[in-house]
Amino acid sequence: MSSVMEYQHFINGQWTPGESGETMDVINPATQEVVAQVPKGTVNDVNKAVANAREAFESGVWANKSMEERAEILLKFSTNVLKNKNRLAYLESLTSGSTIRRTMGIDVTAVSDALKNAVQRSQEIPLLEHAMCLPWHIPQHSYIVREPLGVCAGIVPWNFPMILAAWKFAPALMMGNSIVMKPASITPITLLELANLAHESGIPAGVFNVVTGSGSVVGNALASHPEIDKVAFTGSTEVGRQVAHMAADGIKRVTLELGGKSPTIVLDDADLDMATSLCIHAFLYHTGQVCESGTRMLVPRKMQDQIVEMMIEKIKKLPIGNQLNPATSIGPIASAEQLETVMKYVDIGKKEGAQIAYGGNRMTDGAYGQGFFFEPTVFVGCNNQMTHVREEIFGPVQCVLPYDDVEEAIAIANDSPYGLGASIASMNATRAQWVAKKIRSGTVWINTHHMLRADAPFGGYKQSGYGRENGAHVLMEYSQVKHVCHNLVPDASKYRYFKVLGLN
Numbered sequence: 001m002s003s004v005m006e007y008q009h010f011i012n013g014q015w016t017p018g019e020s021g022e023t024m025d026v027i028n029p030a031t032q033e034v035v036a037q038v039p040k041g042t043v044n045d046v047n048k049a050v051a052n053a054r055e056a057f058e059s060g061v062w063a064n065k066s067m068e069e070r071a072e073i074l075l076k077f078s079t080n081v082l083k084n085k086n087r088l089a090y091l092e093s094l095t096s097g098s099t100i101r102r103t104m105g106i107d108v109t110a111v112s113d114a115l116k117n118a119v120q121r122s123q124e125i126p127l128l129e130h131a132m133c134l135p136w137h138i139p140q141h142s143y144i145v146r147e148p149l150g151v152c153a154g155i156v157p158w159n160f161p162m163i164l165a166a167w168k169f170a171p172a173l174m175m176g177n178s179i180v181m182k183p184a185s186i187t188p189i190t191l192l193e194l195a196n197l198a199h200e201s202g203i204p205a206g207v208f209n210v211v212t213g214s215g216s217v218v219g220n221a222l223a224s225h226p227e228i229d230k231v232a233f234t235g236s237t238e239v240g241r242q243v244a245h246m247a248a249d250g251i252k253r254v255t256l257e258l259g260g261k262s263p264t265i266v267l268d269d270a271d272l273d274m275a276t277s278l279c280i281h282a283f284l285y286h287t288g289q290v291c292e293s294g295t296r297m298l299v300p301r302k303m304q305d306q307i308v309e310m311m312i313e314k315i316k317k318l319p320i321g322n323q324l325n326p327a328t329s330i331g332p333i334a335s336a337e338q339l340e341t342v343m344k345y346v347d348i349g350k351k352e353g354a355q356i357a358y359g360g361n362r363m364t365d366g367a368y369g370q371g372f373f374f375e376p377t378v379f380v381g382c383n384n385q386m387t388h389v390r391e392e393i394f395g396p397v398q399c400v401l402p403y404d405d406v407e408e409a410i411a412i413a414n415d416s417p418y419g420l421g422a423s424i425a426s427m428n429a430t431r432a433q434w435v436a437k438k439i440r441s442g443t444v445w446i447n448t449h450h451m452l453r454a455d456a457p458f459g460g461y462k463q464s465g466y467g468r469e470n471g472a473h474v475l476m477e478y479s480q481v482k483h484v485c486h487n488l489v490p491d492a493s494k495y496r497y498f499k500v501l502g503l504n
């Protein structure tokens with residue numbers, strides 16, 4: 001890639017230059033080459049996008065379309081996403097460090113699935129309900145109708161830029177809202193591409209807008225904007241808390257999908273080939289930069305050495321390299337900042353007395369030195385109170401924690417401020433189900449990890465956030481209900497409710 005791609009905001013159905021003319025560089029994390037530039041958005045850019053989104057909403061150009069009409073356009077958008085698979089996958093990999101194998105195999109399809117899911121689930125939820133009038137003994141008709149919220153804001157991170165955005169814009173659009181989105185500063189271009197594709201697919205101007213820029217300016221302006229009705233945020237718990245505070249002043253609805261420190265519990269009846277592959281997949285998928293990564297691995301004490309040895313043998317065979325090479329299993333870390341965070345936590349782990357069984361270093365040989373590569377790292381000798389075991393690292397670091405009985409494993413698994421995901425490796429279905437019941441997290445997997453589905457809800461317990469994405473549940477997060485009560489007694493003198501005030 002030699003020429004630098006130049007992007008603008010996507011506002012009111014058009015590419016729109018930023019007010020300040022300042023730009024931000026987007027780099028390839030495998031080479032540190034600048035591959036694109038986007039506007040460094042200002043508060044006025046946000047105001048413009050929100051004003052257009054509000055106008056589009058109030059005009060009814062989208063909100064007043066029937067569910068069928070909106071569904072038809074979203075399905076066309078979904079088809080257009082698939083038609084642009086190669087381009088979207090390439091741009092996503094280039095800028096986020098995601099392997100091309102994954103973006104081609106999963107990510108683009110997942111965006112299209114999010115749109116299809118919103119359409120399909122909208123046919124299952126009650127859009128109109130009738131309430132009984134019995135308690136009043138007077139003729140009246142009450143019904144409950146589900147309506148859009150208005151203008152939504154979506155603030156998304158850099159780890160799965162397209163998927164995490166689609167989990168917000170798909171339900172928001174299906175339910176008739178307008179939306180203004182802010183991508184992460186380091187991965188902005190695929191969301192801009194998707195907004196343009198949405199417009200080309202028939203989403204009216206102003207309904208789907210994207211403003212690029214920093215979290216402290218653009219993110220902040222969205223979370224506190226008086227014309228925004230709902231803020232959907234995915235990212236760190238720290239920023240999520242700030243977003244919730246900002247949104248609270250305007251009593252905005254908020255959904256938060258935050259960090260995690262998910263446990264993987266290997267039971268002593270597990271198939272060890274399955275269990276070791278699961279534990280590797282849990283912490284190395286997207287080089288560990290997944291909110292529900294399995295990074296606390298609980299193993300029966302007597303089996304620890306055998307399991308760790310098997311895992312390391314498998315890890316050694318995984319090709320690490322440039323994410324655009326289809327042979328690569330593990331790509332670079334997404335940014336210099338994130339690489340520094342990973343290195344900081346590895347140091348803390350060593351200082352607090354854990355031992356490195358594998359990895360632990362930045363990779364600097366040959367082409368690796370041009371990018372943000374870090375060895376898959378396995379810590380042993382850990383306990384659940386250590387800093388690197390408790391806090392989210394967001395990198396390719398696994399912590400092995402031995403346990404003596406299953407009750408202890410469950411207690412350690414639940415001893416975390418987070419509750420996003422958890423997995424269990426076991427060949428005994430009833431035992432696994434019993435453990436699943438005891439785990440305090442929004443998702444529990446048995447003999448798998450990271451298996452998120454468009455048709456099943458995803459979200460956190462505890463400080464991993466609130467609200468749910470996906471499933472039918474997400475459509476509730478982007479709509480509200482109105483009760484309409486119609487008194488059918490024509491004569492005021494006979495209407496018993498007025499009697500309370502002595503009116504008749």
Ligand code: NAP
Pocket residue numbers: 155156157158159182183184185186213214215216218219220223234235236237239240242243257258259260290291341392393394
């Ligand atoms: P982050 O700071 O929480 O960023 C997430 C999004 O929020 C980005 O679009 C960011 O914009 C924006 N943002 C930042 N500050 C903001 C503010 N004051 N008001 C409104 N929006 C704001 O996450 P990060 O710095 O990229 O990563 C830090 C840590 O977050 C990671 O190490 C990881 O632990 C966690 N994380 C979790 C997830 C997840 O899926 N749950 C995803 C990514 C990161 P900018 O990009 O412009 O800063």
Ligand code: MG
Pocket residue numbers: 215239
């Ligand atoms: Mg940040």
